[in-house]
Amino acid sequence: QIQLVQSGPELKKPGESVKISCKASGYTFTDYAMHWVKQAPGKGLKWMGWINTYTGKPTYADDFKGRFVFSLEASASTANLQISNLKNEDTATYFCASRGLSHWGQGVMVTVSS
Amino acid sequence: DIVMTQSPTSMSISVGDRVTMNCKASQNVGSNVDWYQQKTGQSPKLLIYKASNRYTGVPDRFTGSGSGTDFTFTISNMQAEDLAVYYCMQSNSYPPTFGGGTKLELK
Numbered sequence: 001q002i003q004l005v006q007s008g009p010e011l012k013k014p015g016e017s018v019k020i021s022c023k024a025s026g027y028t029f030t031d032y033a034m035h036w037v038k039q040a041p042g043k044g045l046k047w048m049g050w051i052n053t054y055t056g057k058p059t060y061a062d063d064f065k066g067r068f069v070f071s072l073e074a075s076a077s078t079a080n081l082q083i084s085n086l087k088n089e090d091t092a093t094y095f096c097a098s099r100g101l102s103h104w105g106q107g108v109m110v111t112v113s114s
Numbered sequence: 115d116i117v118m119t120q121s122p123t124s125m126s127i128s129v130g131d132r133v134t135m136n137c138k139a140s141q142n143v144g145s146n147v148d149w150y151q152q153k154t155g156q157s158p159k160l161l162i163y164k165a166s167n168r169y170t171g172v173p174d175r176f177t178g179s180g181s182g183t184d185f186t187f188t189i190s191n192m193q194a195e196d197l198a199v200y201y202c203m204q205s206n207s208y209p210p211t212f213g214g215g216t217k218l219e220l221k
Contacts, residue, residue, distance in 0.1 A: 037158075044213070045212040095157055102169060
């Protein structure tokens with residue numbers, strides 16, 4: 001069956017970086033884009049952007065340009081999200097989603113606290 | 115960006131109720147609206163795509179309708195397992211945007 005399995009929770013200090021992963025299985029990874037969605041605690045969903053899993057080209061929503069990087073390990077059917085220079089407002093759960101946002105990972109809670 | 119405004123923000127309901135919620139787009143999005151269910155501590159789950167199409171395996175008590183700027187999502191016979199936050203999302207224009215959600219709570 002189709003699964004997106006994300007890495008575990010992260011606790012970081014302001015200014016540090018974090019890299020979270022999303023491993024896909026059950027379908028051909030390069031056939032569907034991978035999207036990233038942010039959900040701050042108690043808040044709604046915000047689309048961050050997507051990466052073309054065939055070409056590796058990322059596209060970022062305006063609020064996520066600069067410190068956010070989408071990347072691939074296509075041979076491992078894995079998409080990654082790296083956030084640098086972490087800020088308190090980056091505290092959130094980050095979801096990957098694919099196949100037209102019909103399938104979602106379980107989410108990764110990233111906590112940024114001094 | 116297109117703003118998706120959901121109403122109401124919360125509803126107190128009973129098992130067996132018919133539940134209707136709305137989503138209004140700030141501009142015409144055609145039929146490019148999806149509805150998601152998110153239970154506490156879980157990832158969102160796609161229920162309805164392109165305004166009125168039920169996703170695979172979704173019970174038929176869930177229905178969606180609308181086009182243009184006004185969309186409706188209905189649960190015809192509320193079950194306890196349907197307690198969740200429901201989000202609409204438009205994918206007609208970049209970037210995709212979500213509504214603020216409608217939270218269903220037990221009366």
